[in-house]
Amino acid sequence: MNNITMLLLWSALFLNMPSEGKITREQIIENAEEYRNLEWQMYSRNYLKQCTKPVYIKTPFKSDSTITIAGMPYCWGGGSTIDKFTQAIADSGKAGNICTTLEDGKTRNTYQGNTYGVDCSGFVTRVWELNEEHRGTTQLQSYCEVIEDSPKKNDRFDKLKMGDIIIKPKAHVYLFYKINTKGEIEVFHSTTGDNNKIVFDTIPLGKLNGYVTWRYKYVDDQKK
Numbered sequence: 001m002n003n004i005t006m007l008l009l010w011s012a013l014f015l016n017m018p019s020e021g022k023i024t025r026e027q028i029i030e031n032a033e034e035y036r037n038l039e040w041q042m043y044s045r046n047y048l049k050q051c052t053k054p055v056y057i058k059t060p061f062k063s064d065s066t067i068t069i070a071g072m073p074y075c076w077g078g079g080s081t082i083d084k085f086t087q088a089i090a091d092s093g094k095a096g097n098i099c100t101t102l103e104d105g106k107t108r109n110t111y112q113g114n115t116y117g118v119d120c121s122g123f124v125t126r127v128w129e130l131n132e133e134h135r136g137t138t139q140l141q142s143y144c145e146v147i148e149d150s151p152k153k154n155d156r157f158d159k160l161k162m163g164d165i166i167i168k169p170k171a172h173v174y175l176f177y178k179i180n181t182k183g184e185i186e187v188f189h190s191t192t193g194d195n196n197k198i199v200f201d202t203i204p205l206g207k208l209n210g211y212v213t214w215r216y217k218y219v220d221d222q223k224k
Contacts, residue, residue: 020143022220023129028163031127032175035072035118036198038082042067043094051099056109057098060196068187071197072156074116074190075112077098079134080123098192120173123190123198124165127175129215137169144214151210157185160213161221168211174203176213 009032042063051058060073072085073096080088093129096117100109111134118126122134130143147164148156157166158196160176166187172189177200 009048014103020130020218020220022151022218023192023216024220025161025163028050028127028175028219029177031129031218032198034082035123035126036188036200037070039068039070040071040072040086040089042069042089046089047096048094052103053111057094057097057115059094060096060098060192061223069197072190073197074098074119074192075117075122076109077121077122077134078115078117078119079125079132080116080118081126085116088114096196096198100219101193118190118198120190123188124173128137137167137171137173140165140167140173141169141214142220147213147215151190151212157205162216163219164213164215166208166211166213171210
């Protein structure tokens, strides 16, 4: 292998490595609160309910008239910044997308254009201030250090600090806040179901079977 080939290989490796800035835990939580408390107006033009071929889009909030909503909506494959979201909704962008699977109920949907909001991993992408617009649950690992990789250890949550994540790759991810006095996990996450948006939630330990814990490797614990 000659020197030029070696140089090209090292350049390719360098270009594919995540390059992120430091962020404090306080800033991560501040970002999460901003997304959770975002107030925005939904218009009829931001609504679409299809979720069938060829357009797999179903916005979570129906609107025949203008309504005000708090919290950025869930959007499958989405990783919108707040500025991008508000600008798109002011135009004809669709407010979120909860059409996560195709007609067979098994095949995963892909990100649909002109939809705005964040899914669970897109939310983490944004609050950690990653350079990429969206990282999936399996892709987040390259930005993380493993705290505990055994989903069966009862003490796997003990070392968590706010801004860390509780994750089940290919399923869901929570942004950790704290363990309350009842021993329950307090988290932020973007979710479907009753909420269809970013919420602050309390999760019993029994609902976290199969989840592991990761820490963003660029978090700055020194700054105050």
